[in-house]
Amino acid sequence: MATMTLENISKTYAGGVQAVSDVNLDIKDGEFIVLVGPSGCGKSTLLRMVAGLETITGGTLKIGDRVVNDLEPADRDIAMVFQNYALYPHMTVYNNLAYGLRNRRMPKDEIDRRVQEAAAMLEIGAYLDRKPRALSGGQRQRVAMGRALVREPAAFLFDEPLSNLDAKLRVQMRVEIRQLQRRLRTTSLYVTHDQLEAMTMADRLVVLNGGVIEQVGTPMQVYSRPASTFVAGFIGSPAMNMLPMDTLRAERHAEGLSLLPGRTDLVGIRPDDLRLEPSDAPGLTLHGRLALLEPAGAESHLHVHLDGSDQPITLRVPGVPEMADGAMLTMHAAREALHPFDAATGKRLD
Numbered sequence: 001m002a003t004m005t006l007e008n009i010s011k012t013y014a015g016g017v018q019a020v021s022d023v024n025l026d027i028k029d030g031e032f033i034v035l036v037g038p039s040g041c042g043k044s045t046l047l048r049m050v051a052g053l054e055t056i057t058g059g060t061l062k063i064g065d066r067v068v069n070d071l072e073p074a075d076r077d078i079a080m081v082f083q084n085y086a087l088y089p090h091m092t093v094y095n096n097l098a099y100g101l102r103n104r105r106m107p108k109d110e111i112d113r114r115v116q117e118a119a120a121m122l123e124i125g126a127y128l129d130r131k132p133r134a135l136s137g138g139q140r141q142r143v144a145m146g147r148a149l150v151r152e153p154a155a156f157l158f159d160e161p162l163s164n165l166d167a168k169l170r171v172q173m174r175v176e177i178r179q180l181q182r183r184l185r186t187t188s189l190y191v192t193h194d195q196l197e198a199m200t201m202a203d204r205l206v207v208l209n210g211g212v213i214e215q216v217g218t219p220m221q222v223y224s225r226p227a228s229t230f231v232a233g234f235i236g237s238p239a240m241n242m243l244p245m246d247t248l249r250a251e252r253h254a255e256g257l258s259l260l261p262g263r264t265d266l267v268g269i270r271p272d273d274l275r276l277e278p279s280d281a282p283g284l285t286l287h288g289r290l291a292l293l294e295p296a297g298a299e300s301h302l303h304v305h306l307d308g309s310d311q312p313i314t315l316r317v318p319g320v321p322e323m324a325d326g327a328m329l330t331m332h333a334a335r336e337a338l339h340p341f342d343a344a345t346g347k348r349l350d
């Protein structure tokens, strides 16, 4: 168990690519932190610096009270779970789990106790004599987890551990990893590009963009008050509608704009927050025409073009409403559901 402190952590690769810039983060003991962002945002680089697989070119990294910048990976008391599992193909599952402990000259009965305990926890006890190639993807992922567990480290690092699994198994393993971590209460740093994985797993998530932190917060804080247009567009699916104020002003039927700060250039509205009925409550009323209805079983996505402009917006509504293409719609979003942004900086304005 340990806290982790990142102070002004930066990484400039040889050749001059600045992959991570001035990252500051205090991770509490037992916390599950998810680093999320699009490809190339620097999340793997950041994780690999914490793991000791990549040198830190600026700043200070502490695990507990120890500065670990210059410690070898093996001396940092952390265990990493990789996307490609990184199992030894010629060894049995048992030996894959035991290998790292044997290297540390741990007594045999202690190794056996830890391996059996991890195998029971991960329900892989029946496969201990098999080689990795005789396991399914999900079972291999469990063995990779087991290898981290047996070390009883101060922290777990996860590098997109579920991205090689099919969609259904990914959901199942997501739940299992989270339950396991809740039980063990081991500080964890988890990297993914999948915003849903980030939202559902994190105690707090860290949204990275271009090597810089855009926002840190609980999933609900980030979802309900995105700090920038980048975060607003990245977290939540379908993505938040981003309506230019000019379009809304020019448009005949956009009522309620005076509720927004004067400097507002862009108004964000989540597809869930547009109601298909008129309302007198404070907020924004919009009118448009249905361009396409996409039924998705329990819910539908409506693609609408606003009157007087061809600005497309998306609504998410329960069920499958009966309506024809071209139908005239009146939509209302409450004031609390309007997210004002500055177009030049992308920053939130309220």
Ligand SMILES: Nc1ncnc2c1ncn2[C@@H]1O[C@H](COP(=O)(O)OP(=O)(O)OP(=O)(O)O)[C@@H](O)[C@H]1O
Pocket: 013, 014, 015, 017, 018, 019, 037, 038, 039, 040, 041, 042, 043, 044, 045, 046, 193
């Ligand atoms: N060894 C390297 N040398 C030079 N530049 C690198 C190196 N590794 C990564 N980069 C660059 O650093 C930036 C961040 O890369 P990184 O792999 O950390 O991003 P990422 O968010 O993990 O992306 P992905 O999800 O695609 O793995 C990118 O611009 C990348 O091209």
